[in-house]
Amino acid sequence: xxxxxxxxxxxTRLWPLSRGLYPKQFLPLVEDCTMLQATxxxxxxIPGIGSPVVICNDEHRFLVxxxxxxxxxxxxxxxxxxxxxxxxxxxxxxxxxxxxxDDDPILLLxxxxxxxxxxxxxxxxxxxxxxLAAAGGLVTFGIVPDQPExxxxxILKGESLGGGFKVARFIEKPGLEVAREYVNSGDYxxxxxxxxxxxxxxxxxxxAHASLILSACQEAFAHRQIDLxxxxxxxxxxxxxxxxxxxxxxxxxxxxxxxxxxxCGWSDLGSWGSLLAVTDRDESGNVIRGDxxxxxxxxxxxxxxxxxxxxxxxxxxxxxxxxxAVLVADCSRSQEVKEIVEQLRRQKRxxxxxxxxxxxxxxxxxxxxxxxxxxxxxxxVKPGGQLSLQMHHHRxxxxxxxxxxxxxxxxxxxKILSENQSTYIPVGAxxxxxxxxxxxxxxxxxQTGSYLGEDDIVRFEDVYGRQDQKTTDDEG
Numbered sequence: 241x242x243x244x245x246x247x248x249x250x251x252t253r254l255w256p257l258s259r260g261l262y263p264k265q266f267l268p269l270v271e272d273c274t275m276l277q278a279t280x281x282x283x284x285x286i287p288g289i290g291s292p293v294v295i296c297n298d299e300h301r302f303l304v305x306x307x308x309x310x311x312x313x314x315x316x317x318x319x320x321x322x323x324x325x326x327x328x329x330x331x332x333x334x335x336x337x338x339x340x341x342d343d344d345p346i347l348l349l350x351x352x353x354x355x356x357x358x359x360x361x362x363x364x365x366x367x368x369x370x371x372l373a374a375a376g377g378l379v380t381f382g383i384v385p386d387q388p389e390x391x392x393x394x395i396l397k398g399e400s401l402g403g404g405f406k407v408a409r410f411i412e413k414p415g416l417e418v419a420r421e422y423v424n425s426g427d428y429x430x431x432x433x434x435x436x437x438x439x440x441x442x443x444x445x446x447x448a449h450a451s452l453i454l455s456a457c458q459e460a461f462a463h464r465q466i467d468l469x470x471x472x473x474x475x476x477x478x479x480x481x482x483x484x485x486x487x488x489x490x491x492x493x494x495x496x497x498x499x500x501x502x503x504c505g506w507s508d509l510g511s512w513g514s515l516l517a518v519t520d521r522d523e524s525g526n527v528i529r530g531d532x533x534x535x536x537x538x539x540x541x542x543x544x545x546x547x548x549x550x551x552x553x554x555x556x557x558x559x560x561x562x563x564x565a566v567l568v569a570d571c572s573r574s575q576e577v578k579e580i581v582e583q584l585r586r587q588k589r590x591x592x593x594x595x596x597x598x599x600x601x602x603x604x605x606x607x608x609x610x611x612x613x614x615x616x617x618x619x620x621v622k623p624g625g626q627l628s629l630q631m632h633h634h635r636x637x638x639x640x641x642x643x644x645x646x647x648x649x650x651x652x653x654x655k656i657l658s659e660n661q662s663t664y665i666p667v668g669a670x671x672x673x674x675x676x677x678x679x680x681x682x683x684x685x686x687q688t689g690s691y692l693g694e695d696d697i698v699r700f701e702d703v704y705g706r707q708d709q710k711t712t713d714d715e716g
Contacts, residue, residue: 241370242316242345243283244334247276247296247304247352248324252578253511256565257545260593265352266303269509270519276304276352277311282359283348284313286366290345291316293337294352295330298322301470302601302704320467322475328489329481331435332446332457333473338439346373347442349435349486355518357505365502368403369436377498378445378491379404379436382429384503388419391510391575393431393487395499407497410487429501433508435486445496450489456481468705512558512567513574516541530561539571563596563606600716601704602627603680615692619673619716621646621681626674627716628702635689635696637665639673644681647674670700673716 251264258264265275273281280292291314296304298320308315317337321330331349338345348366356362369379382395390413398408410431414422422428446454456477463474491497507518519527519541526537530544538555546563558569569577584592597606602625609616621627621644629649639648640662648655648663649672656676657663665671667689675681699706 241286241288242290242338242347243280243286243292244331244338244347244349245276245279245283245292245294245352246327246330246349247294247300248321248330249351249353250324251353252581253575254509254515255577255581256562256567256591257543257560259591259595261299262303262595262599263300263353264509266300266307269515270355273311274307275354275509276307279350279352279354280308280313281311282356282362283350285359286348286363289348293317293319293334295319295321295334297324298472303599305469306601315469317471318469319471320473322473322478323481325478325481325483327433327486328446328450328453328484329457329478331442331486331490332450332454333461335439335442336457336461337471339443344438344440346370346436346438349437351433351508353509354432354434355505355507355509357518359504361504362502365500365504366436369498369500372402372404372498372500373436373438373441375402376438376441376496377404378441378494378496379498379500380407380491381432381434381436381502382499383432383506384501385423385428385430388416388423389430390414390416390419391514392508394419394422394428395431397427397429397499397501401498404498404500407491407499410492429499430506431487432502432506433487435491441496442490445490445494449493450482450484453482453484453489511574511577512541512560512569513571516558516571541571565591601625602716603675605685605716608684610692613688613690615687617685617687619681619683619685621673621675621683623675623678623680625681626703627672628697628699628704628706629670629672630697630699630716631668631670632689632696633668633698634691635687636667637671638686638688639663639665640684640686642682642684644675644679645677646681646683647676648672649674672701 247265251258254264268274293316294304301320304318334347338347373379394411396408398406460473460478465472507514509515516527521527525539527541531548532542532544533550535552537551540557542559544561549561556571558574560567581592597604603621605617605619641657641659646657650669
């Protein structure tokens with residue numbers, strides 16, 4: 241059995257903590273570890289499980305690799321989608337990867353951003369589903385509902401078979417009264433979006449029901465390229481792949497759909513309201529994270545990331561503070577946060593995509609101050625990390641070392657800088673910054689010039705293979 245982790249979501253309803261460049265699956269929202277790490281650790285406890293395959297966006301590839309390294313898991317593959325095309329293409333690509341070699345493995349397809357409180361119950365359900373998948377079933381896991389919920393799709397159970405049920409019908413998100421009837425009947429389950437099937441069987445079902453998706457994925461996979469630790473799908477062919485969910489493309493059409501009921505304290509953490517519902521509260525019904533002081537506050541979620549947040553006399557509110565944005569929302573309307581994100585995108589505001597601190601494979605940087613002719617950043621380089629050999633057409637840079645040791649290349653000259661030492665990089669000079677030490681290198685960078693955009697960068701050498709990769713925030 242091979243676990244396939246889908247890590248390509250954007251998590252817009254958990255803005256401002258979740259951003260395009262750092263979405264919720266890479267954040268520690270409930271536990272000390274991130275959602276991705278918790279998902280991988282959970283499946284690695286299944287006896288006989290294979291190395292995980294992770295499917296993610298190109299811009300998240302280094303986050304995935306580093307977070308897996310922290311929990312000491314070596315992936316079987318990290319597959320990069322050049323474009324988001326929903327879960328059906330991702331499943332097809334996972335099946336094609338599974339068939340590399342002579343095996344026809346069972347794939348356990350899991351979103352990276354689900355919370356599961358009872359992990360043993362989850363693994364027991366996997367054990368129930370495994371023989372059903374081995375016999376040719378396309379298995380999904382249905383959450384036994386404990387309340388009427390209008391935010392999930394439902395599955396109507398059919399004939400009982402081997403600890404699971406045939407799927408009688410998939411139902412779209414219902415209204416409240418209909419959802420209440422479903423829960424009271426005991427015949428319906430929430431559609432969790434978790435699946436299990438043999439690789440060859442999924443491909444056969446896609447050939448029958450979603451042939452355009454399958455052919456595009458086959459072409460993109462056949463022309464894949466290996467880039468460092470990553471498998472990069474062909475951009476030219478994947479671009480034309482239709483976007484569809486696995487539910488719509490296959491599961492609602494196949495006669496082989498089966499469902500295994502699951503009671504495990506599950507949540508997809510789709511909004512701040514759902515996060516409030518699943519997190520332990522204090523005696524006033526509040527969830528408080530960070531530097532927060534409250535007085536007469538009830539049934540609210542308050543989170544401070546970078547400064548003191550105070551609240552007096554409020555009820556049923558979401559308050560989330562980050563270094564560059566603050567969200568205040570009624571708990572009952574937390575699903576609407578995604579509409580704020582859409583508004584930010586239409587206005588082309590950076591807060592929709594990135595935090596003030598931006599992470600790179602070598603470390604991170606954060607903007608401290610900016611005007612039309614200058615910009616100040618804090619740069620942190622991990623031990624052994626190095627920025628690309630690069631130059632800028634429009635800006636000069638001053639570097640001041642605050643902590644650690646810097647190895648600096650400017651033209652043909654190399655020098656070592658320690659704390660409180662500085663250097664100057666003129667416009668047009670080739671330069672590189674490295675951390676040869678064993679602690680983080682922290683420095684202040686002052687940029688001056690006529691144009692300070694992050695796209696003013698020409699890379700000549702890069703140990704992370706980014707010479708040809710275009711990004712909107714290209715520091716280092």
